[in-house]
Amino acid sequence: MKKIFLDTETTGLNPGQILQLTYCVCEINKQGLEKVSFAKNFFFSVDYIEPSAQAIHGFNVENLKNLSMGKTFRDAAKEIAKDLKDGIFIAHNVKFDKKFIAAEFERLNSIIWNPKDFFCTMEYFKPIVQAKSKTGRIKNPSLEETLTFLDVNKNSLSNGAKRLFNCDNISFHDARYDVASLVSCYYKAKKLGYNL
Numbered sequence: 001m002k003k004i005f006l007d008t009e010t011t012g013l014n015p016g017q018i019l020q021l022t023y024c025v026c027e028i029n030k031q032g033l034e035k036v037s038f039a040k041n042f043f044f045s046v047d048y049i050e051p052s053a054q055a056i057h058g059f060n061v062e063n064l065k066n067l068s069m070g071k072t073f074r075d076a077a078k079e080i081a082k083d084l085k086d087g088i089f090i091a092h093n094v095k096f097d098k099k100f101i102a103a104e105f106e107r108l109n110s111i112i113w114n115p116k117d118f119f120c121t122m123e124y125f126k127p128i129v130q131a132k133s134k135t136g137r138i139k140n141p142s143l144e145e146t147l148t149f150l151d152v153n154k155n156s157l158s159n160g161a162k163r164l165f166n167c168d169n170i171s172f173h174d175a176r177y178d179v180a181s182l183v184s185c186y187y188k189a190k191k192l193g194y195n196l
Contacts, residue, residue, distance in 0.1 A: 001086070001087065001088055001116060002025050002026065002027045002037070002086070002087040002088070003025070003026045003027075003034070003087060003088050003090055003186075004023050004024075004025050004083070004084055004087040004088065004089050004090060004115065005023060005024045005025075005026070005090050005091075005179050005182045005183045005186065006021070006022070006023040006024075006089060006090065006091050006097055006179065006182075007021075007022050007023075007091060007092070007097065007175040007178040007179045007182065008020065008021050008022075008096075008097045008100050008101070008175060009053075009057040009059060009173065009174070009175050010053060010100055011046050011048060011049045011050060011053055012049070012050035012052070012053045013050075013052075013053070015099055015100050015102075015103035016046075016048075016050070017044065017046045017073065017100075017104070018044060018073055018100050018101070018104055019043065019044050019046050019049065019057075019059055019064055020041070020042065020043050020044070020057070020059065020174070020175045021041075021042045021044070021073075021076075021080065021101075021175065022039075022040070022041040022042070022165070022175035022176050022178070022179045023039065023040055023083065023084075023179060024036055024038075024039040024164060024179050024180070024183055025037045025038055025039070025083065025087065026183070034187075036164070036183075039164045039165060039179070040083065041165050041167075041175065041176050042068075042071075042073075042076050042080070043059075043064055043067035043068040043071075044064065044068050044071060044072050044073050044076075045061075045064055045065050045068040045070050045071060045072055046061060046064060046072075047061065048061065049061060049064075056173050057173045057174070058173070073104045073107075073108075074108060077104070077105065077108055077111050078111060080101075080113070081105070081111050081112065081113040084101075084113050084114075084115050085113070085114055085115070086114070086115070086116050087115050087116060088115065088116060088117045088118070088119055089115040089117070089118045089119070090118075090119045090120075090121065090182065090186065091118075091119075091120065091121070091182070092120070092121045092122045092143045092146070092178070092182055092185075093120065093122045093140070094118050094119065094120035094121075094122075094123075095120070098118060101113065119196070121143075121146065121182060121185060121186060121196075122140050122141065122143075122146075123140070124196065125141050125146050125149070125185075125189075126138065126139075126140055126141060128149070128194070129141040129145055129146055129149045131145045131149075143172070143178060143181050143182065143185070144172060144181075146185050147181055147184070147185060150185055150188045150189055150192070151188075152181070152184045152185060152188050156184075157177070157180055157181055157184055158170070158171070158177065160180045160183075160184065161176050161177045161179075161180035161181075164176070164179075164180055165180075
């Protein structure tokens with residue numbers, strides 16, 4: 001079954017809109033190895049971004065008009081639904097990304113998106129990474145904390161993201177970088193013997 005490693009950047013915390021959607025689809029090839037089949041990145045034009053969200057990802061309404069060439073989620077919805085169909089939707093905080101994608105499709109009413117299953121790397125790694133909050137309690141690990149725990153080479157991540165999405169100058173909170181990080185975490189953990 002295909003695995004869809006996915007990340008979103010959004011207009012805020014509550015289902016407003018997705019302004020960047022990135023995913024990488026991995027499937028088993030003829031040799032029986034899981035390999036990248038394809039990767040896609042979409043920017044979407046939006047009317048408003050909460051200042052707190054903009055402070056995290058750095059995108060604003062004006063530069064999104066250029067990056068998206070004026071396209072909205074509606075313009076890519078059929079293609080996205082087809083790509084997500086029958087796969088395992090994998091994200092770091094899957095509830096967040098699932099909630100936003102569901103909200104976008106609900107606004108369209110007529111397009112059904114139906115992954116077979118969902119998997120959250122944040123929930124999976126919480127008891128393993130044991131990242132601590134300021135008060136010393138175990139918290140959900142960030143993607144960066146998970147990368148550090150698994151000793152993923154961060155220099156190679158940037159190069160991998162650039163190759164995968166044919167881009168440059170990206171880092172955390174650009175969904176392309178975060179998807180490359182997610183893929184690296186997942187397969188490094190499998191290599192180390194974790195049962196994902």
